[in-house]
Amino acid sequence: MSAQYDAIGARYAGWKETPIPTYTEVPTVKRLLSGTIEGRSVLDLACGTGYYSRLFKQWGASKVVGVDVSDTMVAAAREAEAKAPLGIEYQTTDAATLPVLGSFDLATATYLLHYAETSEAMGLMCRNIAANLKPGGLLLALLPEPDYVMGQGETERYGFTYRLVAAGPEWQLVHADVHTNPPFSIEYRHWARGVFEKALQAARFTDLRWHPFEVSPEGLAKFGPGYWRDLIENPMSTILTARLPVSSGHRPI
Numbered sequence: 723m724s725a726q727y728d729a730i731g732a733r734y735a736g737w738k739e740t741p742i743p744t745y746t747e748v749p750t751v752k753r754l755l756s757g758t759i760e761g762r763s764v765l766d767l768a769c770g771t772g773y774y775s776r777l778f779k780q781w782g783a784s785k786v787v788g789v790d791v792s793d794t795m796v797a798a799a800r801e802a803e804a805k806a807p808l809g810i811e812y813q814t815t816d817a818a819t820l821p822v823l824g825s826f827d828l829a830t831a832t833y834l835l836h837y838a839e840t841s842e843a844m845g846l847m848c849r850n851i852a853a854n855l856k857p858g859g860l861l862l863a864l865l866p867e868p869d870y871v872m873g874q875g876e877t878e879r880y881g882f883t884y885r886l887v888a889a890g891p892e893w894q895l896v897h898a899d900v901h902t903n904p905p906f907s908i909e910y911r912h913w914a915r916g917v918f919e920k921a922l923q924a925a926r927f928t929d930l931r932w933h934p935f936e937v938s939p940e941g942l943a944k945f946g947p948g949y950w951r952d953l954i955e956n957p958m959s960t961i962l963t964a965r966l967p968v969s970s971g972h973r974p975i
C-alpha cells in the first residue's frame with residue numbers, strides 16, 4: 723500500500739480542500755473529539771501529509787505523533803512541520819508491524835483500517851493500536867461506509883468518480899478518480915461492518931459506536947441542502963469510535 727501513496731504524495735492534500743472534507747468530515751471529527759482531545763496525547767495512524775496531525779495539535783492535543791507507511795507522505799508531513807512548526811513527530815511505519823511507540827490517550831486511524839488486505843491484517847493493526855493506548859484510551863477511525871450502495875447518486879459534484887473493480891464476500895474494491903488539480907486516483911476497499919467490529923473486539927476494544935458525517939451549518943449555507951442530498955442518503959465514509967477497557971486507577975479518556 724505504500725507504493726500507491728508514494729505515487730500520490732502531496733497531491734492528496736488537494737482532496738482535503740474539497741467540500742466533503744471541509745464541510746462534513748472535519749467538522750464531524752472535530753465535534754467528536756471536542757472536550758476530549760485538549761491536553762491529551764494522540765497517535766495519528768496513516769497520518770498522510772499530516773493534515774489531521776496538525777489539526778489535532780491546533781485543537782489542543784498536548785503531543786501528536788504521526789505514522790504512515792509511505793515515505794513520500796511522511797516527507798510531505800515533515801515539510802509542513804518544518805515550514806510552520808507545531809512540535810509534531812513523524813515516523814514511517816506500517817501499522818501492521820507498528821511497535822509500541824508510547825502510551826497514548828487517543829489513537830486516530832483516519833482512513834487506515836480498510837487498507838488491510840485481509841481481515842487478519844486488520845486484526846494485527848487493531849492489536850498494535852491497542853498496545854499503544856492507555857487503559858480507557860479512545861480510538862477514532864475514519865472508514866469507507868460499509869453499506870455504501872455503488873452506483874446510487876451522483877459523486878461528480880463532490881469531486882470524484884469511481885468504478886467497482888472487484889468484490890468478495892466481505893469487501894468491494896473501488897477505483898476512484900479524484901478531480902483535484904492536479905488529479906489523482908486511488909483504490910480502496912469498502913469492508914463489511916462486521917469485519918471492522920470483529921477486528922476491534924478481538925483487540926479488546928469495547929463501546930464501539932458508528933457516527934455518520936454531519937454537514938456543517940457553513941456547508942448548508944454555502945451549497946444548500948440539495949447539494950448534500952446524495953451524500954446524506956448514500957454516505958461514502960463514516961466514523962467508528964471504540965475504547966479500551968478501563969483498569970483500576972485509570973479513568974476513561
Ligand SMILES: C[S@@+](CC[C@H](N)C(=O)[O-])C[C@H]1O[C@@H](n2cnc3c(N)ncnc32)[C@H](O)[C@@H]1O
Nearest residue numbers: 723727768769770790791792816817832833837
Ligand atoms: C487516504 S490517506 C489518509 C491520510 C490522512 N489520514 C488524511 O485523512 O488526510 C491514507 C493513508 O494511509 C496510509 N496507509 C495505508 N496503509 C497503511 C499502513 N499499513 N500503515 C500505515 N499507513 C498506511 C497511506 O500511505 C496514506 O497516507
